[in-house]
Amino acid sequence: MRDLSDDLLEWYDVHARAMPWRVSPGAKKAGARPDPYAVWMSEIMLQQTTVAAVTAYFQRFMARWPTVADLAAAEDSEVMGEWAGLGYYARARNLLKCARAVVADHGGQFPADHAALLKLPGIGPYTAAAISSIAFDLRHVVVDGNVERVMARMFDEHTPLPAAKPILTDHAERLTPDQRPGDYAQAVMDLGATICSPKSPACGICPWRDPCAARLAGTAAELPKKTAKKPKPVRHGTVYLAQREDGAWLLETRAEKGLLGGMLGWPGSDWVDIGEPRPVAPPIHAPWVKVDGEVRHTFTHFHLMLDVMTARVANDATGTFLPHDRFRPSDLPTVMRKAYDLVHK
DNA sequence: GAATCGTGGTC
DNA sequence: TGACCAAGATT
Structure with a gap:
């Protein structure tokens, strides 16, 4: 039986965005495999941060510290200085802690295991799932802001975030395939970043336009709902x-x-x-x-x-x-x- | 669950 | 121009 994920993967094979840390579907078919260090580096930088902002930082970090052992040996001040301007500086502090833990406790190789990844500094539920699926092609449910938005629309879920998170995670769990889970995870995020965008989604060209409940209901642009934020002093x-x-x-x-x-x-x-x-x-x-x-x-x-x-x-x-x-x-x-x-x- | 924690782009 | 937004983690 053909799953919804097949339609998305077919779209991804054609429309996958090129990124310095990404191995394209075509390159994978030719045998290329992602570097777990590069996947980890990109995922930490991408937390709450756009691809456009991350790209130059990623390239500078990888050029200066090509391996996790290089990074683990760096001075704190060097890494913090290189991170300057990217924001959320706890990420940089944890980046170093994590690199040193990978060298000290994992022989300089990132673990593939989701539970082992979760124990490392700066790696939470999203990033652990992203690394184990993207770098090692293990089936884990990857839920970021894109996935939340896509799921809220696919199932016309009006419960506001963050209360809706468990519901949306359940939907994501059911859609995640056994085949190519890494490509699938990146495909949903690409879909959310391009077609199923926050403001004016391009439903007309979406590979999931037919099964999407919000498109049918005409509510896509107003989802996901979010609880009101506090004013800034x-x-x-x-x-x-x-x-x-x-x-x-x-x-x-x-x-x-x-x-x-x-x-x-x-x-x-x-x-x-x-x-x-x-x-x-x-x-x-x-x-x-x-x-x-x-x-x-x-x-x-x-x-x-x-x-x-x-x-x-x-x-x-x-x-x-x-x-x-x-x-x-x-x-x-x-x-x-x-x-x-x-x-x- | 709610706060804390950056920045640059966008409409 | 100000609010919203981005591949969240930690406490």
Whole structure:
């Protein structure tokens, strides 16, 4: 009997998107197999992040650290700097922890087993299923945002997320085939990223247009439903950019946990709700001057407005200064780079 | 279950 | 221009 998955795989054989970490259906037919390290790297980077944003980062990471052993041997600061700008920095911290665990506990080879993958840092239910199916072609149910959307539409499910997750996972479980589960998982995600898109789905050219319940009901574009989000508060604070006469900058490595954890950053005040007085917290004694303008930045759950203070200090000033030739603005998370740009441009 | 945790693109 | 959105994990 012909399954729905056959229609999707047939579509995928023709329309699979080309990506640097992906082995195309044609290449697989010729015997090529994915590199589990590359699959893992791409899946971590793709968490809540678009293919367009990930591609350049993936290529830089793979060029700099071609194997998991190379990555495991890297300095923390190198990896955090290379990740800068991609966001969700806990992923980079866990990337290193995971690489070191694979070397220490798995002989430098990623395990194929779903349960073993789940125990590794930064690998949750989605990523474990994605790696075991895409890299090893084991049948696991892969449920990401694309799959949730496709399932909600296929079965015209109006229960809002995240409450609908178990229902949608059940649907996904029933549709997942025994044959080519890795290609199938990528096919559903490609479908969700291209045809079954969030805003205006192209139902007319969808390989699943006939069996889709939401298309029949005319509700595709309004699914999946989601519970309302909380409004974002506005906070403000101050950062301090001190440069020595020899060009070195006063910088700090932020605490491991919390926002921008483990990243390079300018010293500064706490960030407090607007309405409270903006705290003043210069890291050293210096002739601070306020820079014209301000930094505006939006994080996942709040808006931020930053005043930027700057000063030139003597070469014998106290504090942890990073020499000019070891400072790359691209090693800064975006909000910190914006502060640098305000001073420098 | 709810919060926390980034960023750039899009409409 | 502001809200929404993206191949989620962790606590």
